Amino acid sequence: AQSVSQHNHHVILSEAASLELGCNYSYGGTVNLFWYVQYPGQHLQLLLKYFSGDPLVKGIKGFEAEFIKSKFSFNLRKPSVQWSDTAEYFCATREGGKLIFGQGTELSVKP
Amino acid sequence: NAGVMQNPRHLVRRRGQEARLRCSPMKGHSHVYWYRQLPEEGLKFMVYLQKENIIDESGMPKERFSAEFPKEGPSILRIQQVVRGDSAAYFCASSRDSMRETQYFGPGTRLLVL
Numbered sequence: 715a716q717s718v719s720q721h722n723h724h725v726i727l728s729e730a731a732s733l734e735l736g737c738n739y740s741y742g743g744t745v746n747l748f749w750y751v752q753y754p755g756q757h758l759q760l761l762l763k764y765f766s767g768d769p770l771v772k773g774i775k776g777f778e779a780e781f782i783k784s785k786f787s788f789n790l791r792k793p794s795v796q797w798s799d800t801a802e803y804f805c806a807t808r809e810g811g812k813l814i815f816g817q818g819t820e821l822s823v824k825p
Numbered sequence: 826n827a828g829v830m831q832n833p834r835h836l837v838r839r840r841g842q843e844a845r846l847r848c849s850p851m852k853g854h855s856h857v858y859w860y861r862q863l864p865e866e867g868l869k870f871m872v873y874l875q876k877e878n879i880i881d882e883s884g885m886p887k888e889r890f891s892a893e894f895p896k897e898g899p900s901i902l903r904i905q906q907v908v909r910g911d912s913a914a915y916f917c918a919s920s921r922d923s924m925r926e927t928q929y930f931g932p933g934t935r936l937l938v939l
Binding site: 750756757758759760763804810811812813815816817818 | 828829856858860866867868869870873880881883884916918927928929930931932933
């Protein structure tokens with residue numbers, strides 16, 4: 715079975731700092747990879763996804779992620795965070811029809 | 826353009842009671858997925874259904890839990906004889922089909938078992 719691990723459980727940044735959240739997956743074949751965000755009190759929203767093609771994926775709200783096959787990684791990045799980016803971020807891969815999520819990273823951005 | 830709807834948003838049950846969680850997928854979506862988020866844990870897959878069929882229930886506990894997605898009406902996740910360990914957030918997602926389609930999530934049902 716596939717698995718996903720996120721390195722950081724809680725990240726605290728000041729506004730305008732750069733962000734990189736780590737994500738590693740276990741499967742060596744073709745992968746579908748996702749980053750979801752859950753703002754406080756809200757449901758999960760898709761930030762971006764990778765199926766194939768350009769390994770640098772642009773998402774909504776200025777987020778991007780880079781698929782590095784040799785490192786089994788799909789890290790999420792944002793050059794300059796805002797207070798409104800405070801949320802929990804989940805990396806996920808797909809196995810059959812189901813999504814397999816990492817443990818989540820809670821991001822707190824201080825104004 | 827309504828998204829995935831779940832109700833109730835919050836549900837309180839006493840040990841031994843039954844909990845019924847409802848999920849209405851987005852319009853045009855015929856695939857439904859249930860996930861559970863236990864305190865301090867990530868989301869874990871429970872079950873994947875299409876209309877009137879269970880496709881994958883590999884994440885469902887063997888006892889007390891069941892799910893259905895009838896031809897008409899919402900998908901139901903049913904938990905019989907709830908225990909404190911069932912307290913969690915239960916999320917439903919839907920998609921048009923299973924492959925290469927984004928899963929859209931509902932707001933979740935927070936279940937508290939007293």
